Amino acid sequence: MHAYRTHRCGALRAEDVGQEVRVSGWVHKKRDHGDLVFVDLRDHYGITQIVTEVDGPAFAVIESLRSESVVTITGKVVARSPEAVNPNLPTGAIEVRAVDATVQSMAHDLPLPVSAEADYPEDIRLRYRFLDLRRERIHANIMLRSNVIASLRNRMIGQGFTEFQTPILTASSPEGARDYLVPSRVHPGKFYALPQAPQMFKQLLMVAGFDRYFQIAPCFRDEDARADRSPGEFYQLDFEMSFVTQEDVFQAIEPVLHGVFEEFADWQGRGRQVSPLPFARIPYRESMLKYGSDKPDLRNPIVITDVTDHFRGSGFGLFDRIVEGGGVVRAIPAPNTAGKSRKFFDDLNDWARSEGHAGLGYITQKGGEFGGPIAKNHGEEATRKLVEALGLGPDDGIVFAAGKELQAAKLAGAARTRIGEELELIDQNRFEFCWIVDFPMFEYDEDAKKVDFSHNPFSMPQGEMAALEGKDPLDILAYQYDIVCNGVELSSGAIRNHKPEIMYKAFEIAGYSQEDVDRDFAGMINAFKCGAPPHGGSAPGIDRMVMLLAGEPNIREVVLFPMNQRAEDLMMSAPSAVSPKQLRELNIRVVEPAPKP
Numbered sequence: 001m002h003a004y005r006t007h008r009c010g011a012l013r014a015e016d017v018g019q020e021v022r023v024s025g026w027v028h029k030k031r032d033h034g035d036l037v038f039v040d041l042r043d044h045y046g047i048t049q050i051v052t053e054v055d056g057p058a059f060a061v062i063e064s065l066r067s068e069s070v071v072t073i074t075g076k077v078v079a080r081s082p083e084a085v086n087p088n089l090p091t092g093a094i095e096v097r098a099v100d101a102t103v104q105s106m107a108h109d110l111p112l113p114v115s116a117e118a119d120y121p122e123d124i125r126l127r128y129r130f131l132d133l134r135r136e137r138i139h140a141n142i143m144l145r146s147n148v149i150a151s152l153r154n155r156m157i158g159q160g161f162t163e164f165q166t167p168i169l170t171a172s173s174p175e176g177a178r179d180y181l182v183p184s185r186v187h188p189g190k191f192y193a194l195p196q197a198p199q200m201f202k203q204l205l206m207v208a209g210f211d212r213y214f215q216i217a218p219c220f221r222d223e224d225a226r227a228d229r230s231p232g233e234f235y236q237l238d239f240e241m242s243f244v245t246q247e248d249v250f251q252a253i254e255p256v257l258h259g260v261f262e263e264f265a266d267w268q269g270r271g272r273q274v275s276p277l278p279f280a281r282i283p284y285r286e287s288m289l290k291y292g293s294d295k296p297d298l299r300n301p302i303v304i305t306d307v308t309d310h311f312r313g314s315g316f317g318l319f320d321r322i323v324e325g326g327g328v329v330r331a332i333p334a335p336n337t338a339g340k341s342r343k344f345f346d347d348l349n350d351w352a353r354s355e356g357h358a359g360l361g362y363i364t365q366k367g368g369e370f371g372g373p374i375a376k377n378h379g380e381e382a383t384r385k386l387v388e389a390l391g392l393g394p395d396d397g398i399v400f401a402a403g404k405e406l407q408a409a410k411l412a413g414a415a416r417t418r419i420g421e422e423l424e425l426i427d428q429n430r431f432e433f434c435w436i437v438d439f440p441m442f443e444y445d446e447d448a449k450k451v452d453f454s455h456n457p458f459s460m461p462q463g464e465m466a467a468l469e470g471k472d473p474l475d476i477l478a479y480q481y482d483i484v485c486n487g488v489e490l491s492s493g494a495i496r497n498h499k500p501e502i503m504y505k506a507f508e509i510a511g512y513s514q515e516d517v518d519r520d521f522a523g524m525i526n527a528f529k530c531g532a533p534p535h536g537g538s539a540p541g542i543d544r545m546v547m548l549l550a551g552e553p554n555i556r557e558v559v560l561f562p563m564n565q566r567a568e569d570l571m572m573s574a575p576s577a578v579s580p581k582q583l584r585e586l587n588i589r590v591v592e593p594a595p596k597p
Contacts (some may be wrong), residue, residue: 007022021077049091060215070107077096111131186288202537203458207400225563239253246495261433270429281435295487299486300487315379345362346524360400455494
């Protein structure tokens with residue numbers, strides 16, 4: 001018999017009754033029934049119930065066990081009585097009557113219980129993450145993550161992609177987020193950077209003649225944490241393709257994402273649906289108008305409408321003045337709110353103000369009768385025309401966001417989400433994908449008072465050199481695209497600008513000289529001068545995909561050993577001070593920050 005186990009804790013069934021077995025695991029729960037003691041023994045694979053009588057040979061050891069102690073049990077598989085069968089456990093028809101118990105490791109007092117799913121403070125959970133990972137929900141999330149990565153890898157290979165590994169120690173980039181820097185011992189005063197993404201390298205692989213690359217790529221960015229973004233590091237499905245159009249990229253990656261989400265849509269019996277192929281393509285400007293966001297949640301049926309012209313010369317003076325000043329008015333339907341009191345709409349207004357916005361206006365409807373100051377001042381006839389234009393029913397209210405175009409769009413988008421949540425309009429059992437396309441190549445930076453790149457400086461402008469030379473920069477669109485699922489941006493991507501002359505011109509418009517480009521992007525621009533194929537790709541975030549599939553609101557719930565919001569690893573005490581000897585070897589002196597006034 002094996003020293004530790006003949007069977008895993010999730011393996012035994014009714015057909016094993018009568019066998020002598022050995023199982024090992026953690027004490028999940030222990031119950032003393034006087035003449036009998038029961039132990040739920042847990043390992044990675046499941047739970048087996050152990051039982052011993054008070055006069056049994058293993059009683060003394062089992063009776064002394066504490067929760068989460070590791071023990072090996074030898075015994076005989078017996079059938080449970082009909083009333084004791086647990087239909088919720090795969091092993092629920094049997095139990096193991098212990099004849100021997102060996103303690104492998106006795107647990108001390110625990111800082112958090114493993115057998116309960118009660119919420120615990122984040123600092124406790126992260127400091128003792130090895131215990132947190134034993135809990136059923138988190139353990140399952142991490143296994144889901146592993147299975148998703150395996151599925152992604154297999155599907156990418158099936159699509160003709162080849163996996164390559166790109167460098168971790170590389171050069172600092174002047175674009176994007178802050179780098180994590182690594183000092184060089186052999187080159188005093190110089191630093192490597194951890195890659196924010198393998199962007200340059202994957203493009204160089206295309207220049208090198210490889211055709212379809214992918215990688216489960218670690219990326220490092222010194223960014224603040226958010227619910228859908230880990231501080232420090234994250235993983236993405238990075239890929240690039242040669243001789244492709246934007247549509248070719250979509251057709252290559254859509255079956256991979258759709259297939260993975262369909263494969264795990266029924267995880268833990270949730271029975272969710274995935275939007276059919278092909279995914280919707282929504283131009284950026286249309287998305288900002290209809291949804292007030294470039295990452296719309298299409299599960300929400302509410303569509304925003306521009307109603308600026310309805311308020312031009314209106315009796316509602318506030319909106320009239322905004323329109324005359326070049327602003328816009330956006331309408332967000334609030335379906336079937338006749339039964340809601342004015343407090344519903346007043347609370348929305350208070351929420352908008354708490355988020356730093358000027359506020360939201362509204363019109364109520366009940367059986368076609370209008371309510372609220374906007375309707376009163378706008379007038380019965382004009383209000384009815386507005387409602388008819390929006391295609392609303394007699395019990396649908398309207399919420400308004402007004403102001404400068406971008407400001408109003410963002411407020412309308414946030415209000416759309418808030419109303420959808422408050423009215424429970426968002427279907428939690430769907431995964432709705434879409435592509436956001438036709439991003440503007442440039443935008444005007446109000447602070448710097450100049451034109452700058454709006455999204456990705458290395459994207460190919462639509463119309464190429466002719467567009468750069470002949471169009472207003474703010475009218476130029478790029479072959480840039482985002483893949484979005486349920487309001488979560490999974491990745492940005494682009495058809496790349498592979499022509500040096502177009503790259504120089506694009507950067508010139510954004511205020512960079514040819515010397516700037518040659519200095520800051522030497523590796524790429526020099527490679528392109530040696531013959532580069534048209535190429536493009538993207539990099540969907542793995543952490544975010546798993547977060548969606550697991551139904552978790554925070555990305556830390558699907559990462560093995562996450563840091564806290566201050567980018568600290570509480571378990572390993574990182575970051576930490578290093579010794580003077582280490583600093584001398586690296587030719588580094590630590591400068592303490594100036595005290596805050």
